[in-house]
Amino acid sequence: MGLIFKIIGFFWRVIWRLLGLTLLVLLLFIAFIYFSNPTPNREASVSQALQGLVARLDQFFDSQGLHTDLTKNVQGLTDQLSDEHSKMESGVRWEYPSATIYIDTQNPTFQAAYQTAIEAWNQTGAFSFQIVHDKATANIIAGEMNDGSVTAAGEAESQTNLLTKRFSHVVVRLNSYYLMDPQYGYSYERIVNTAEHELGHAIGLEHNENESVMQAAGSYYSIQESDIQAVRSLYQDQVSKPEKVNQI
Ligand SMILES: [Zn+2]
Structure with missing residues (x-):
């Protein structure tokens, strides 16, 4: 019984750490875009960069799907x-x-x-x-x-x-x-x-x-x-x- 809880606890911590890490990377990314651009365009450039990131992630997952399941897709x-x-x-x-x-x-x-x-x-x-x-x-x-x-x-x-x-x-x-x-x-x-x-x-x-x-x-x-x-x-x-x- 104790072992099962330990395993669940372990995975729980791993998931939270991954989530935290992802958020941290995202925050650093936003901060980098924000401070590396001239003042008037800051908000626009952050939103643009985020949109670009989402599009690229989308493309990445699409291409993964295409390669792993080529014939079906x-x-x-x-x-x-x-x-x-x-x-x-x-x-x-x-x-x-x-x-x-x-x-x-x-x-x-x-x-x-x-x-x-x-x-x-x-x-x-x-x-x-x-x-x-x-x-x-x-x-x-x-x-x-x-x-x-x-x-x-x-x-x-x-x-x-x-x-x-x-x-x-x-x-x-x-x-x-x-x-x-x-x-x-x-x-x-x-x-x-x-x-x-x-x-x-x-x-x-x-x-x-x-x-x-x-x-x-x-x-x-x-x-x-x-x-x-x-x-x-x-x-x-x-x-x-x-x-x-x-x-x-
Ligand atoms: Zn058609």
């Missing part, structure tokens, strides 16, 4: 949405279920994956992408990135007219850092699924938790019937672009 992620307004708003779409797209990558695997994904969406009949060769006028740019600091296999970035809730420009990217590195185990099929997923965002679809190309984690599904329905209902008031009226 990275393979599970399809993408990350980065948007000027932080999140894609619900109901945001193009005026008509069609858009021009420019393939902006020299990577042959990504070029092929985008082409396959574009054909797959076009086959659904719910939305049509038209590949163009003029980057400046394309509605959507399909490019690539090589970024290990984000835990995302792809991303979609949109500019939206907030009044009309219509896209003005969308950029999607496939992340070669994960998709092209064999240790992350992405098959060509999953790269195509990722491309279909990002194009889904470019159409205006959001994530869901079902068996869907828009499932946030995985890239295990291609376009499903439910995805086609989601596009149809998003564009239900605009079935197709009005044809030019023939003038006789």
Whole structure:
């Protein structure tokens, strides 16, 4: 009995000492920043330094998690949405279920994956992408990135007219850092699924938790019937672009 209390007591003291030490280091850190900066900026610089410290700790723990559980953390992620307004708003779409797209990558695997994904969406009949060769006028740019600091296999970035809730420009990217590195185990099929997923965002679809190309984690599904329905209902008031009226 006495031994157990001794052990508990020992760990208790160790924990308190570690806590005390951490606080002391933190206080010294704050004091150092405070006194090493000119008077008017003292508060601001302390707050800035603390924010920097927190961000760095966050990064440290993130990177630890990534390395210790590489496959689980990275393979599970399809993408990350980065948007000027932080999140894609619900109901945001193009005026008509069609858009021009420019393939902006020299990577042959990504070029092929985008082409396959574009054909797959076009086959659904719910939305049509038209590949163009003029980057400046394309509605959507399909490019690539090589970024290990984000835990995302792809991303979609949109500019939206907030009044009309219509896209003005969308950029999607496939992340070669994960998709092209064999240790992350992405098959060509999953790269195509990722491309279909990002194009889904470019159409205006959001994530869901079902068996869907828009499932946030995985890239295990291609376009499903439910995805086609989601596009149809998003564009239900605009079935197709009005044809030019023939003038006789
Ligand atoms: Zn996504």
